[in-house]
Amino acid sequence: MALLEVENLKVEFPTRKGVLTAVDNVSFNVEQGEILGVVGESGAGKSMTGAAVIGLLEPPGRIGGGQIRLDGKRIDNLSPDEMRKIRGRHIGAIFQDPLTSLNPLFTVGEQLVETIRTHLPMSAADAKKRAIGWLAEVGIPAPDRRFDQYPHQFSGGMRQRVVIALALCAEPRLIIADEPTTALDVSVQAQIIALLKRVCRERNAAAILVTHDMGVIAETADRVAVMYAGRLAEIGPVAHVLQKPSHPYTAGLMGSIPRVGPRPKRLIQIEGSMPRLTDIPSGCAFNPRCPKVFAECHRIRPELRPVADGAAACLLYEGVTQ
Amino acid sequence: MNAAPIKLKSREAPLLQVKGLKKHFAMSKPFLNRLLEGGEQQTVKAVDGLDLDIPRGQTLSLVGESGCGKSTVARLIMGLSSPSGGSILFDGADISRAPAGQPADIRRRMQMIFQDPYASLNPRWRVADIIAEPLRTYGMCASRQEQRREVDRLLEFVGLNAKDGDKFPHEFSGGQRQRISIARAISTKPEFLVCDEPTSALDVSVQAQILNLMREMQRELGLTYLFISHDLAVVNFMSDWIGVMYLGRLVEVSPAAELFANPQHPYTRLLLDTIPDLEMSKRDRQPAAGEVPNPINPPPGCHFRPRCALANERCRREAPVLRVYDGGVSASCHAVEEGRANEPITVQASAAQSLRAAV
Numbered sequence: 001m002a003l004l005e006v007e008n009l010k011v012e013f014p015t016r017k018g019v020l021t022a023v024d025n026v027s028f029n030v031e032q033g034e035i036l037g038v039v040g041e042s043g044a045g046k047s048m049t050g051a052a053v054i055g056l057l058e059p060p061g062r063i064g065g066g067q068i069r070l071d072g073k074r075i076d077n078l079s080p081d082e083m084r085k086i087r088g089r090h091i092g093a094i095f096q097d098p099l100t101s102l103n104p105l106f107t108v109g110e111q112l113v114e115t116i117r118t119h120l121p122m123s124a125a126d127a128k129k130r131a132i133g134w135l136a137e138v139g140i141p142a143p144d145r146r147f148d149q150y151p152h153q154f155s156g157g158m159r160q161r162v163v164i165a166l167a168l169c170a171e172p173r174l175i176i177a178d179e180p181t182t183a184l185d186v187s188v189q190a191q192i193i194a195l196l197k198r199v200c201r202e203r204n205a206a207a208i209l210v211t212h213d214m215g216v217i218a219e220t221a222d223r224v225a226v227m228y229a230g231r232l233a234e235i236g237p238v239a240h241v242l243q244k245p246s247h248p249y250t251a252g253l254m255g256s257i258p259r260v261g262p263r264p265k266r267l268i269q270i271e272g273s274m275p276r277l278t279d280i281p282s283g284c285a286f287n288p289r290c291p292k293v294f295a296e297c298h299r300i301r302p303e304l305r306p307v308a309d310g311a312a313a314c315l316l317y318e319g320v321t322q
Numbered sequence: 323m324n325a326a327p328i329k330l331k332s333r334e335a336p337l338l339q340v341k342g343l344k345k346h347f348a349m350s351k352p353f354l355n356r357l358l359e360g361g362e363q364q365t366v367k368a369v370d371g372l373d374l375d376i377p378r379g380q381t382l383s384l385v386g387e388s389g390c391g392k393s394t395v396a397r398l399i400m401g402l403s404s405p406s407g408g409s410i411l412f413d414g415a416d417i418s419r420a421p422a423g424q425p426a427d428i429r430r431r432m433q434m435i436f437q438d439p440y441a442s443l444n445p446r447w448r449v450a451d452i453i454a455e456p457l458r459t460y461g462m463c464a465s466r467q468e469q470r471r472e473v474d475r476l477l478e479f480v481g482l483n484a485k486d487g488d489k490f491p492h493e494f495s496g497g498q499r500q501r502i503s504i505a506r507a508i509s510t511k512p513e514f515l516v517c518d519e520p521t522s523a524l525d526v527s528v529q530a531q532i533l534n535l536m537r538e539m540q541r542e543l544g545l546t547y548l549f550i551s552h553d554l555a556v557v558n559f560m561s562d563w564i565g566v567m568y569l570g571r572l573v574e575v576s577p578a579a580e581l582f583a584n585p586q587h588p589y590t591r592l593l594l595d596t597i598p599d600l601e602m603s604k605r606d607r608q609p610a611a612g613e614v615p616n617p618i619n620p621p622p623g624c625h626f627r628p629r630c631a632l633a634n635e636r637c638r639r640e641a642p643v644l645r646v647y648d649g650g651v652s653a654s655c656h657a658v659e660e661g662r663a664n665e666p667i668t669v670q671a672s673a674a675q676s677l678r679a680a681v
Contacts, residue, residue, distance in 0.1 A: 095377065
């Protein structure tokens with residue numbers, strides 16, 4: 001059984017103009033110790049998916065349908081109190097901005113000890129020892145001195161290391177990392193990615209890595225899910241999705257990334273931009289921008305179908321022909 | 323810093339020449355507090371002696387991490403802030419002491435595209451008015467009809483519809499807004515554009531559209547670009563020349579192909595090594611240690627010394643100056659000068675090509 005099963009997840013936002021669907025019928029599994037990348041452009045619903053799994057959807061956002069199961073047990077219908085016991089202990093979270101995920105009024109050590117003692121039966125002295133161990137683990141020099149310092153005394157990269165220590169200190173088996181490197185400089189980005197990979201591997205923790213950066217996905221994830229307009233366009237092993245994409249959107253996305261090496265005259269570009277949630281076209285959401293569009297695409301909404309090692313939601317693979 | 327001026331291979335004089343450009347910001351406490359509480363005068367040397375030549379019709383990109391001073395250089399060149407020292411020559415005329423917008427006949431020929439297309443367009447103005455503002459400022463259209471015709475032409479040139487002129491900025495997506503910024507920037511028929519991270523707020527598929535548009539514009543209008551970015555892959559697509567900045571100083575300036583094939587400065591190599599590799603998935607790399615130090619108190623000698631594997635006693639003592647090497651390459655590094663730099667790392671290009679073919 002997979003560690004995390006997400007089945008037909010729907011995230012909705014009621015507005016004055018009607019209910020908007022930010023995540024629409026998304027299903028995927030995360031296996032024990034696996035890193036699943038979730039990639040997409042802004043507004044594709046990737047962060048919403050992560051927030052739904054960890055039970056941190058901002059109201060009025062709500063789960064409008066489907067199930068989320070951790071170890072076979074449903075967690076999408078738990079009360080806020082029950083969910084709080086799962087968060088931290090079973091699912092850890094890392095967010096984009098390390099400054100807003102740390103409390104500026106408490107020392108880094110206090111925050112670590114609080115998290116550890118909330119979730120694990122441990123004396124204060126043992127928890128402190130463990131916290132210092134975690135600071136060392138995530139590569140912070142002089143951890144026993146840094147233990148008593150406040151977040152503002154840390155640099156951006158060091159802060160994100162503290163956030164990773166906080167997410168992992170109660171030893172959860174699943175980590176949701178939402179754009180963990182976006183706010184960091186490129187040379188620090190590489191350090192944080194390497195750290196995240198190492199601790200996940202050593203603790204056999206699984207992770208959902210939400211990012212818009214294909215490079216981060218390529219270096220980190222085992223499998224990748226590509227989202228478009230709230231739906232899954234394609235999911236599969238990283239090497240397969242990045243190098244032989246099945247869905248025309250993934251293919252366009254990969255072609256539009258500038259690369260190092262001999263430069264082309266033009267980048268491949270996808271015309272237009274992603275539709276707003278208020279006017280998602282009928283049929284396939286990608287049809288207005290798709291270079292391979294045909295009549296049925298405007299009428300039939302494609303389902304995820306197995307293609308090669310993965311799956312893609314595209315009528316090209318459903319036996320519907322022009 | 324007395325760096326040797328960079329010689330770029332070009333028959334005519336460069337369109338923009340920057341010499342010894344400096345910008346220091348005072349960071350000290352107010353005078354009275356210093357008097358009562360003690361404490362030294364402090365300055366941040368955001369730009370600390372910069373020499374650049376940009377040949378006509380070419381693109382020079384500045385790359386570097388946040389805080390290295392690349393955006394400050396853009397603001398200094400555009401006259402949005404005044405330099406603490408050095409000179410900026412545009413087509414031979416020194417504009418470094420002139421206030422913003424002055425002298426008008428030169429400022430008309432240089433325009434800027436900003437990073438954030440949400441903050442750089444006035445939300446209360448219609449798009450046609452936004453694009454027409456520079457035309458009015460420089461009195462470039464005789465009548466309102468002529469002005470509207472010109473705005474319509476510009477909108478279509480950047481890939482929007484002439485009818486879009488009646489809309490407000492909030493009706494457009496990020497990419498479309500950046501097209502509006504571009505239309506405004508080219509409305510005065512400039513020769514030189516400063517582009518400060520023009521695509522870093524955009525999604526990749528939209529980024530490709532904007533980068534393609536900018537390359538086409540350069541070919542059609544013969545524009546000269548100063549392009550600023552932290553993304554080396556974007557810079558590779560756009561540039562003829564690349565300058566790498568670290569803590570207010572240029573550490574290397576090279577022809578783009580040369581910089582990627584044969585990087586000289588250890589910091590350039592570090593930056594190249596941080597580019598995530600889309601081909602080798604799940605590669606384990608040894609990321610460079612350390613972070614950019616505090617610019618208020620940079621290390622003496624070479625600023626990069628604490629992170630540099632090649633550093634020695636001379637690097638601690640003496641700040642290196644930019645020296646010109648073969649192939650138009652300039653680097654400011656004692657190790658490169660003494661030949662201590664080890665084997666240059668090479669970027670694998672063949673894999674990238676085969677992938678592009680597959681896509």
